[in-house]
Amino acid sequence: MLDFGWQELFIIGILAIIVIGPKDLPRVLKTVMQWVRKVRRMAREFQSGVDEMVREAELDDIRQDLKKISSTGDLKKTISDTIDPTGELDSIRKDMDRTAKDATRDDGKDAEEEESPFKNKSGDELRALIEKEKQKKAMLEAEEERTRVEAEAAQKKEQAEALKTEDAPDASQPAEKATAKDETPEATKEKQPS
Numbered sequence: 001m002l003d004f005g006w007q008e009l010f011i012i013g014i015l016a017i018i019v020i021g022p023k024d025l026p027r028v029l030k031t032v033m034q035w036v037r038k039v040r041r042m043a044r045e046f047q048s049g050v051d052e053m054v055r056e057a058e059l060d061d062i063r064q065d066l067k068k069i070s071s072t073g074d075l076k077k078t079i080s081d082t083i084d085p086t087g088e089l090d091s092i093r094k095d096m097d098r099t100a101k102d103a104t105r106d107d108g109k110d111a112e113e114e115e116s117p118f119k120n121k122s123g124d125e126l127r128a129l130i131e132k133e134k135q136k137k138a139m140l141e142a143e144e145e146r147t148r149v150e151a152e153a154a155q156k157k158e159q160a161e162a163l164k165t166e167d168a169p170d171a172s173q174p175a176e177k178a179t180a181k182d183e184t185p186e187a188t189k190e191k192q193p194s
Contacts (some may be wrong), residue, residue, distance in 0.1 A: 004012075019029050069078055084090060
């Protein structure tokens with residue numbers, strides 16, 4: 001780009017005054033500014049046109065992606081791949097459907113009497129593990145509470161000891177000596193020998 005500093009602009013201004021003259025300089029500056037405005041307007045229009053083409057191209061890409069996905073087979077496949085990429089949920093669904101068919105089939109056996117191959121033994125184990133985890137968590141919380149209470153008690157004990165040491169009189173000072181606020185002018189006169 002064109003990069004003009006103050007020195008270059010100063011030299012151009014002096015040359016313009018010498019070549020054009022001070023009388024015609026305002027008219028020339030007005031014409032130059034009109035040309036600069038036209039160039040800027042054209043640049044803005046060009047930039048907006050390029051931006052519009054980019055937006056249209058992006059919209060076309062999005063439309064093509066939507067058309068590709070909207071076909072029935074692709075849509076189901078895309079959703080199933082997004083939700084269950086490993087196919088584990090599909091196998092669980094099939095097992096549940098098979099269990100439901102076995103439970104509702106009417107071949108003379110009661111559905112409750114028939115033992116299901118999918119009896120959730122691991123579910124019972126899972127419930128037991130969850131209960132153990134809850135107990136561990138409760139024990140940890142109780143231990144944390146006990147530790148916190150002990151820390152608070154130790155802190156209070158330290159504060160009480162600190163107060164005792166501050167309130168205890170020094171052995172080097174006599175006990176009868178009054179503090180500055182206890183002494184009144186009459187008391188000091190009485191203590192002084194006349």
